[in-house]
Amino acid sequence: MKTSQIISGAVAAGRKVLLETEAKTLCMAYGIPVTKFELAKSEAEAAKFADKIGYPVVLKVVSPDIIHKSDVGGVMLNLKDQSEVKAAYRQIVENVKKRQAHAKIVGLLVQEMAPSSTEVIVGAIKDPQFGPAMMFGLGGIFVEVLKDVAFRIAPITEEEACEMITEVKAYPLLKGYRNSPPADVKAIAQILINTSKLVMDHQEIKELDLNPILVYEKGAKTVDARIILE
Numbered sequence: 001m002k003t004s005q006i007i008s009g010a011v012a013a014g015r016k017v018l019l020e021t022e023a024k025t026l027c028m029a030y031g032i033p034v035t036k037f038e039l040a041k042s043e044a045e046a047a048k049f050a051d052k053i054g055y056p057v058v059l060k061v062v063s064p065d066i067i068h069k070s071d072v073g074g075v076m077l078n079l080k081d082q083s084e085v086k087a088a089y090r091q092i093v094e095n096v097k098k099r100q101a102h103a104k105i106v107g108l109l110v111q112e113m114a115p116s117s118t119e120v121i122v123g124a125i126k127d128p129q130f131g132p133a134m135m136f137g138l139g140g141i142f143v144e145v146l147k148d149v150a151f152r153i154a155p156i157t158e159e160e161a162c163e164m165i166t167e168v169k170a171y172p173l174l175k176g177y178r179n180s181p182p183a184d185v186k187a188i189a190q191i192l193i194n195t196s197k198l199v200m201d202h203q204e205i206k207e208l209d210l211n212p213i214l215v216y217e218k219g220a221k222t223v224d225a226r227i228i229l230e
Helices: 003-012 020-029 043-053 082-099 158-167 185-201
Strands: 037-040 057-062 075-079 107-112 118-127 131-138 149-153 205-215 220-222 225-229
Touching (some): 003 020, 149 158
Antiparallel strands (some): 057 075, 205 220, 205 225
């Protein structure tokens, strides 16, 4: 499926928020690395996909009516075998029906549980005057409390992507600290460049949020992706 068809399909369905499966498929089309995932529509499918992806896995509800999955008990982490996956599937469906009864459940996302590492955030927001603007920051407290982020108007060059990374006050943490290895800054820069291309090609995107991206000594993986349309 072409990337434009994913967006036009959501618009035709009257949705302004892409499903996480759709957002991640868009990311993959632009070379943005994401955790392995499959959409399961039954317990049996979830168990089969978990075997295929490899344990441990994460289960997350996929619904056009739910943005904050954790708030409705729609996420289960660190599932280690088929029995845990099946039990988690039942529990998530039960949680959602109890807390948000009207929500349409498309299925459950079965996703690899990526090893923990340094977390960064890449985002984009469409400014009414300047068009898409890119954002970069380190995860957790650095974004939420300290507002330690860098911005650039898209499209961005490789040089601008690197500037965004080194501009944030928390940049020294990416160079390695205590027993933590240095993060792959080149991989982060490439994600910024590719995300810039994505939002420039699809001007219907109002907001994009890749959070968190886990960055390793070599490579990176986007764990959650959210895209909101105009």
